[in-house]
Amino acid sequence: MTTLLLVEDNDLNRDMLSRRLEKMGYEVLLAVNGQEGVEMTRALAPDLILMDINMPVLDGWEAVHLLKSAPETSAIPVIALTAHAMMSDREKADEVGFDDYATKPVDFPALVHMIEALLHRNP
Numbered sequence: 832m833t834t835l836l837l838v839e840d841n842d843l844n845r846d847m848l849s850r851r852l853e854k855m856g857y858e859v860l861l862a863v864n865g866q867e868g869v870e871m872t873r874a875l876a877p878d879l880i881l882m883d884i885n886m887p888v889l890d891g892w893e894a895v896h897l898l899k900s901a902p903e904t905s906a907i908p909v910i911a912l913t914a915h916a917m918m919s920d921r922e923k924a925d926e927v928g929f930d931d932y933a934t935k936p937v938d939f940p941a942l943v944h945m946i947e948a949l950l951h952r953n954p
Contacts, residue, residue, distance in 0.1 A: 833950060834858045836877040838868035838894065839912065840886040844935070848881070851939055857946075865889030869897050872904050879946055882929070884913040884920075892927055899928030908949035912937065 835857045839845040849859040860877060862868040866889040872880060880898070884891035891911060898904040908930040913920065915934070924932045931945045 832856070832858045833879070834860060834875070834877045835946070836860045836862060836868060836871055836875070836880045838862040838865060838880060838886070838891070839883045840864055841883070844883075844912075848937065855943060865891055865894030869894050872898055872907060873901075876904070877907065879949055880907060880909040881912055881933075881942075881946075882909050884911055884915065884924075892923070895929055896927050908952075910942070910945055910949070 835852060837845060837849055837852070837859055839848065840863050845861060845863070849861060852859050860871060860875060862871050864886045865882070868880065868882060869889065882891045882895055895909050898907065898909065909928070911924045911929040911932045913932070913934060921932050930949055933942050933945060
């Protein structure tokens, strides 16, 4: 089974997305801030991470920077989840190492397509 880590501080977003992803057949692990997301990634090595940008403790920018700069986690694909839809945000996401970028409210079919494309890309 494919394991996804959803790093999201908003209870409603986390609940809605995790339920829909589980219905699609994914195992979904949950973290409520970037620090917890980094720790869970290091311990559990999920197949893919969905990372909110604006979170307490450690934001998504810094969390993905830590994950992409560590050899043991650098190959795990990370999709940014954010309400920020400006081109500068997308460019920053590319610069810090996000593999793709989804704006909120999430277009669920498009998100699943992104997930599948990243999971099946050639390394």
